[in-house]
Amino acid sequence: MDENIVLEKVLHFHSNNNWKEILRINEKSNDKNALKLLWVWPSEENLKFLESALAERNIQGVTSLGCGCGLLEWIIQAYTGLPIVGFEINKEWWESKYSVPAFIPLKYVEEEIVVETNPNFALLFCYFNNGEAFREYVDNYRGNMVIIIGPHDGSGRHTDPRPFFPNFGQSKWHLVNYEEIKDTRDFITIYIRS
Numbered sequence: 440m441d442e443n444i445v446l447e448k449v450l451h452f453h454s455n456n457n458w459k460e461i462l463r464i465n466e467k468s469n470d471k472n473a474l475k476l477l478w479v480w481p482s483e484e485n486l487k488f489l490e491s492a493l494a495e496r497n498i499q500g501v502t503s504l505g506c507g508c509g510l511l512e513w514i515i516q517a518y519t520g521l522p523i524v525g526f527e528i529n530k531e532w533w534e535s536k537y538s539v540p541a542f543i544p545l546k547y548v549e550e551e552i553v554v555e556t557n558p559n560f561a562l563l564f565c566y567f568n569n570g571e572a573f574r575e576y577v578d579n580y581r582g583n584m585v586i587i588i589g590p591h592d593g594s595g596r597h598t599d600p601r602p603f604f605p606n607f608g609q610s611k612w613h614l615v616n617y618e619e620i621k622d623t624r625d626f627i628t629i630y631i632r633s
């Protein structure tokens with residue numbers, strides 16, 4: 440689908456609060472232009488998995504680091520009803536006329552001190568690409584759940600942290616659950632502090 444049409448459709452359904460129709464735009468997760476907007480397009484089952492993982496541990500919201508335009512975060516928020524906070528770097532870019540619009544209000548790391556992340560919220564890293572910053576965010580976080588979304592072997596894409604082999608720099612974190620995003624070889628992994 441043409442890049443502008445993808446964006447137009449997402450904006451339309453976003454303004455109508457229709458997350459279901461947004462998921463249908465890239466149901467097969469193979470539309471290159473849709474993947475420019477969001478690296479992983481979950482299924483409704485994946486959203487249910489996330490919702491259950493959060494509810495099981497009584498997590499009250501999600502702080503997403505490196506949320507990009509925040510489309511995934513908006514979808515999670517619309518599906519679960521939980522508050523989501525999204526952080527990005529490079530404010531100039533995200534507020535320039537060249538970037539895609541943000542679907543949630545973005546907070547910027549230059550301004551916001553990330554140690555202020557709510558300990559009752561989970562930390563989310565979706566296709567994050569900076570292992571050092573990942574460890575710093577986790578070190579400063581006082582809560583108990585870290586969610587990593589990214590590629591497993593065979594996906595052909597790379598992230599740092601990787602969902603099954605994150606380098607936390609310490610051994611307090613344990614994998615407790617995971618689910619594949621459709622059949623993409625991308626996975627959601629749930630880590631809990633012991």
Ligand SMILES: C[S@@+](CC[C@H](N)C(=O)[O-])C[C@H]1O[C@@H](n2cnc3c(N)ncnc32)[C@H](O)[C@@H]1O
Binds near residue numbers: 572
């Ligand atoms: C590959 S993109 C993924 C964007 C989005 N999460 C997604 O799945 O579509 C990685 C994002 O992480 C952001 N990022 C990189 N280092 C960061 C840092 N130290 N703090 C916050 N965001 C960071 C980048 O600006 C970029 O938007």
